[in-house]
Structures are given as structure tokens and as C-alpha cells.
Amino acid sequence: MGRFDFTTRPNRLAQHSVKWKSSEQDPDLLQMWVADMDFLPFPEIQEAVTQYATNYIFGYTYASDTLYQSIMDWEKMEHGYEVERDDIVLIDGVVPAISVALQAFTKEGDAVLINTPVYPPFARTVKLNQRQLVAHSLIKKNGRFELDIDQLEKDFIEHQVKLYIFCSPHNPGGRVWTTEELAQIGYLCQKHGVLLISDEIHQDLVLFGHRHTPFHTVDETFKDFSIILSSATKTFNIAGTKNSFALIPNAGLRKQFTKQQLRNNQHEIPALGLLTTEAAFRYGKPWLTELKPVLERNIRFVAEYLSSHTKIEVMKPEGTYLLWLDFSAYALSHEEIQDKLRKEARVVLNDGITFGKEGLYHTRFNAAAPFETVQEACERIAAAFGHKTAK
Ligand SMILES: Cc1ncc(COP(=O)(O)O)c(C=O)c1O
Incomplete structure (x- = not known):
């Protein structure tokens, strides 16, 4: 057991989070897009902010x-x-x-x-x-x-x-x-x-x-x-x-x-x-040291799970917590892929096309969340894009 908690998913629904905004209307959606992490902040940052809020005049x-x-x-x-x-x-x-x-x-x-x-x-x-x-x-x-x-x-x-x-x-x-x-x-x-x-x-x-x-x-x-x-x-x-x-x-x-x-x-x-x-x-160094193996485990899981359960090609990152997913093996248009993710898988990823024309048939998956959340997102994607739906 480490010193920090990387397993509790913070409830961000009431926090005006850009990433979780659409879940406020539709709580079943899993948000795996915007590049921030669904982990609790580490105590020294909270203490610094509390100290400021208590003693300073803004x-x-x-x-x-x-x-x-x-x-x-x-x-x-x-x-x-x-x-x-x-x-x-x-x-x-x-x-x-x-x-x-x-x-x-x-x-x-x-x-x-x-x-x-x-x-x-x-x-x-x-x-x-x-x-x-x-x-x-x-x-x-x-x-x-x-x-x-x-x-x-x-x-x-x-x-x-x-x-x-x-x-x-x-x-x-x-x-x-x-x-x-x-x-x-x-x-x-x-x-x-x-x-x-x-x-x-x-x-x-x-x-x-x-x-x-x-x-x-x-x-x-x-x-x-x-x-x-x-x-x-x-x-x-x-x-x-x-x-x-x-x-x-x-x-x-x-x-x-x-x-x-x-x-x-x-x-x-x-x-x-x-x-x-x-x-x-x-x-922050001790927190970062504990974070990295958590991210590595999540990334490995996404890469292995999606590769074995779907036809999605996963680019495993050397750094960052962002995976680039290629759906081009499916006989689906780009819009159909994005639609299926949101409506069937109920998972929100970044639309690849926003990153440039190379992002056609692609999405970006943010793996910086507790393992269970990452696992659930992958299972939902696999249920929607399992081999059966491939051409
Ligand atoms: C490559 C890159 N640059 C910049 C940013 C954001 O920078 P800032 O929030 O400091 O404007 C991001 C956020 O995801 C990023 O991925």
C-alpha cells in the first residue's frame, strides 16, 4: 500500500469540471477525454490552498x-x-x-x-x-x-x-x-x-x-x-x-x-x-513516484484488453496517460464511430479529427483514472465494438 489514494474516483459532478460536464445531465456517461486526472489531489497542495484561503486577503x-x-x-x-x-x-x-x-x-x-x-x-x-x-x-x-x-x-x-x-x-x-x-x-x-x-x-x-x-x-x-x-x-x-x-x-x-x-x-x-x-x-515527488506505476498498469490494461477484445489498434504511449485509438478496421464512418462510443458504449473520448486529418477513424483515450474506471470504460467499448461488429 502506498501513501496516496489512486483508487477512489472523486465525484466531480458538482465541481464545474469540463471533463464531467455532460455527465451532470447524463450520469451514466464515462468521461475519458479531457487531459486531467480523476485522482484526489495530494495533501500538501490542499494544505497550501487551505492555508491561503484561511490567512490571505486575495x-x-x-x-x-x-x-x-x-x-x-x-x-x-x-x-x-x-x-x-x-x-x-x-x-x-x-x-x-x-x-x-x-x-x-x-x-x-x-x-x-x-x-x-x-x-x-x-x-x-x-x-x-x-x-x-x-x-x-x-x-x-x-x-x-x-x-x-x-x-x-x-x-x-x-x-x-x-x-x-x-x-x-x-x-x-x-x-x-x-x-x-x-x-x-x-x-x-x-x-x-x-x-x-x-x-x-x-x-x-x-x-x-x-x-x-x-x-x-x-x-x-x-x-x-x-x-x-x-x-x-x-x-x-x-x-x-x-x-x-x-x-x-x-x-x-x-x-x-x-x-x-x-x-x-x-x-x-x-x-x-x-x-x-x-x-x-x-x-510532489513522492506522489508522482506512486502515480507512474498506476498509469503504467492502466495503459497496459487498455492496450492489452482492447487489442484482444476488439479490432481497435492501440498506440501504447511512452509517456503521458493518453492513448491513441485507431478504429479504421471497422466498416464504419468516422461519425458512426463517435456515435457508437457515446450512444452504445456510453464512453466519452476525444474525437481524433480535432487533432488533424490523421485523426480520421481515431479517438484519444485518457487512462488517468482509478483502475476500475479504466476497466469499465474498456469493457463498455469492447461490448460496443467487439469482433462481432467488425466487418
Ligand atoms: C501538449 C499540451 N500543451 C498544453 C496543454 C495545456 O496547457 P495550459 O493548461 O497550461 O494552457 C495541454 C493540455 O492537455 C497539452 O496536452
């Missing part, structure tokens, strides 16, 4: 030295990255930081490359900011996503790409990029003058013995043309408290970024985000 708040130090300590301890305090720029979210970076480093009409399928706000942000979207497809190889580096170079040249929004580890599919792959990408960006934004929000959720490499640690020179965006919110399930950080060692880029942040009046962080981040990084 006024404007500045980021303390101890918060900066907690980020630096975490990066060094967990990822071997010795971050300089001045390189850290706090911002309320990684997605808002992507907007700021796009606005700071590119202008309307500039080409911005992403690797599809990918977390939907990447494409949305590029399009809404009137930049030209270059969707470079990942290739499925050996049961995982890989990058076609030659094609990437062709895309850089053909579209005159200015900026590359890279997801590391990758969502969906959970690729934990190797140092060699990151080096190839970095040298290509260097060669073609492409700025890289590395979204590393899933950095701590690497599983099955894989290791995350921060982009800046691959080669010292990569700090010149890239920024890392990350956060404690995904790792420690505190996404609703809103806080993240950008690591920008290049002083020129940092100045452009912070100026744009100020232009948007986006430089203040909610007090709650500041204190949950610090509590998470200071005290």
Missing part, C-alpha cells in the same frame, strides 16, 4: 523567490537542466504562451509548422492569428509516431517556415522523443533559421523507463533559437489553477516575448496558480 500577488527556486530545483533534479532564474518567464498557461510566442516572433502570413496529429490548440492558435499553417504529418512506425526528417526539411524549405511548434512528449500518441531525434530537429532548425517552441508540459509523465530530454539540454546552441514551455499543472493535476512557465535563455527572444505579454496585459498570474505550482514542485 489581493494582487507577486511570484516569490521560493517559487522560482522550486522551478529551478525541479528542472535540475528531474531533468538535469540547470535553469537560470532570469530565463524563467511565468505565464498563466502553456496555451496562452503559445499565442504570445506566435505574436512576438512571427507576423501575419508567416508559415508555422506543427506535427499532426497534435493537441488541437496548436492549429487553432496558428489559424486564429492569421499565420499560415503547415501541417507536417507524423508517421506511424513500429507502433509509435516518428518524424520523417527529410520531409520536415522539404517542408521547411517549401513553405519558408518561420516557427515550429513542437510537442515533447507528444500528445496524442505519447512519443518521448530521443536525444538523437531532438538533435536532428534542432540542427535542421538551425540550418534553416526556424524558431522552435518546445511544449514540454508532459515532461514529467514519462513511463516504461523512457527519459525526457529538455530541448535546451541537447546542445547548448539550441538555447539561441528555441523556447521551452512547461508547467506543473499537467503532472500534478492542478490545471484549473492556471500557471506555467517559459524558459527563454536568449535575451533577445525573452525581451520580445515579455513585451508581447505586456502588450496583452498577460503578465499577472493567479495567486492560486503560484502557490499550487510551488507546493507541487516542492512536495
Whole structure:
């Protein structure tokens, strides 16, 4: 028995949870979509928030030295990255930081490359900011996503790409990029003058013995043309408290970024985000250590169960708790698949098409819930998509 409870499913129905909203009208639905976790928070985070609620007056708040130090300590301890305090720029979210970076480093009409399928706000942000979207497809190889580096170079040249929004580890599919792959990408960006934004929000959720490499640690020179965006919110399930950080060692880029942040009046962080981040990084390691085998067991189960009971092809992630499911072996349209999941299986997954055109016939399954919930979701899916319904 561990110190933490990963078996109780918190009742989120009365909590305005985005993930569980549709269950408020329809309680039979199982929600396995939005990327937060159905686990209880760990005590030190609850204590920090209670302490704040009891003793503070909820006024404007500045980021303390101890918060900066907690980020630096975490990066060094967990990822071997010795971050300089001045390189850290706090911002309320990684997605808002992507907007700021796009606005700071590119202008309307500039080409911005992403690797599809990918977390939907990447494409949305590029399009809404009137930049030209270059969707470079990942290739499925050996049961995982890989990058076609030659094609990437062709895309850089053909579209005159200015900026590359890279997801590391990758969502969906959970690729934990190797140092060699990151080096190839970095040298290509260097060669073609492409700025890289590395979204590393899933950095701590690497599983099955894989290791995350921060982009800046691959080669010292990569700090010149890239920024890392990350956060404690995904790792420690505190996404609703809103806080993240950008690591920008290049002083020129940092100045452009912070100026744009100020232009948007986006430089203040909610007090709650500041204190949950610090509590998470200071005290969260034992919780994270217990969480990982729970996620690994859930992921193994989903992969094995769905593979043996259905024709769904499961991409087993190397990191993240998000599985990419391929339903193309069924003689069903994309809409019929989504419909069957919701109406027959009564399970809500992310619609794959929102991640890019490669998401046709796909969905994304969030396995960060107590084992029984994950098991029930798989059994429901298998009952609806068992071999009998295959062509
Ligand atoms: C790759 C990626 N980036 C960013 C986010 C969200 O970041 P934030 O809540 O800090 O805006 C998510 C959430 O799932 C994600 O998967």
C-alpha cells in the first residue's frame, strides 16, 4: 500500500469540471477525454490552498523567490537542466504562451509548422492569428509516431517556415522523443533559421523507463533559437489553477516575448496558480513516484484488453496517460464511430479529427483514472465494438 489514494474516483459532478460536464445531465456517461486526472489531489497542495484561503486577503500577488527556486530545483533534479532564474518567464498557461510566442516572433502570413496529429490548440492558435499553417504529418512506425526528417526539411524549405511548434512528449500518441531525434530537429532548425517552441508540459509523465530530454539540454546552441514551455499543472493535476512557465535563455527572444505579454496585459498570474505550482514542485515527488506505476498498469490494461477484445489498434504511449485509438478496421464512418462510443458504449473520448486529418477513424483515450474506471470504460467499448461488429 502506498501513501496516496489512486483508487477512489472523486465525484466531480458538482465541481464545474469540463471533463464531467455532460455527465451532470447524463450520469451514466464515462468521461475519458479531457487531459486531467480523476485522482484526489495530494495533501500538501490542499494544505497550501487551505492555508491561503484561511490567512490571505486575495489581493494582487507577486511570484516569490521560493517559487522560482522550486522551478529551478525541479528542472535540475528531474531533468538535469540547470535553469537560470532570469530565463524563467511565468505565464498563466502553456496555451496562452503559445499565442504570445506566435505574436512576438512571427507576423501575419508567416508559415508555422506543427506535427499532426497534435493537441488541437496548436492549429487553432496558428489559424486564429492569421499565420499560415503547415501541417507536417507524423508517421506511424513500429507502433509509435516518428518524424520523417527529410520531409520536415522539404517542408521547411517549401513553405519558408518561420516557427515550429513542437510537442515533447507528444500528445496524442505519447512519443518521448530521443536525444538523437531532438538533435536532428534542432540542427535542421538551425540550418534553416526556424524558431522552435518546445511544449514540454508532459515532461514529467514519462513511463516504461523512457527519459525526457529538455530541448535546451541537447546542445547548448539550441538555447539561441528555441523556447521551452512547461508547467506543473499537467503532472500534478492542478490545471484549473492556471500557471506555467517559459524558459527563454536568449535575451533577445525573452525581451520580445515579455513585451508581447505586456502588450496583452498577460503578465499577472493567479495567486492560486503560484502557490499550487510551488507546493507541487516542492512536495510532489513522492506522489508522482506512486502515480507512474498506476498509469503504467492502466495503459497496459487498455492496450492489452482492447487489442484482444476488439479490432481497435492501440498506440501504447511512452509517456503521458493518453492513448491513441485507431478504429479504421471497422466498416464504419468516422461519425458512426463517435456515435457508437457515446450512444452504445456510453464512453466519452476525444474525437481524433480535432487533432488533424490523421485523426480520421481515431479517438484519444485518457487512462488517468482509478483502475476500475479504466476497466469499465474498456469493457463498455469492447461490448460496443467487439469482433462481432467488425466487418
Ligand atoms: C501538449 C499540451 N500543451 C498544453 C496543454 C495545456 O496547457 P495550459 O493548461 O497550461 O494552457 C495541454 C493540455 O492537455 C497539452 O496536452
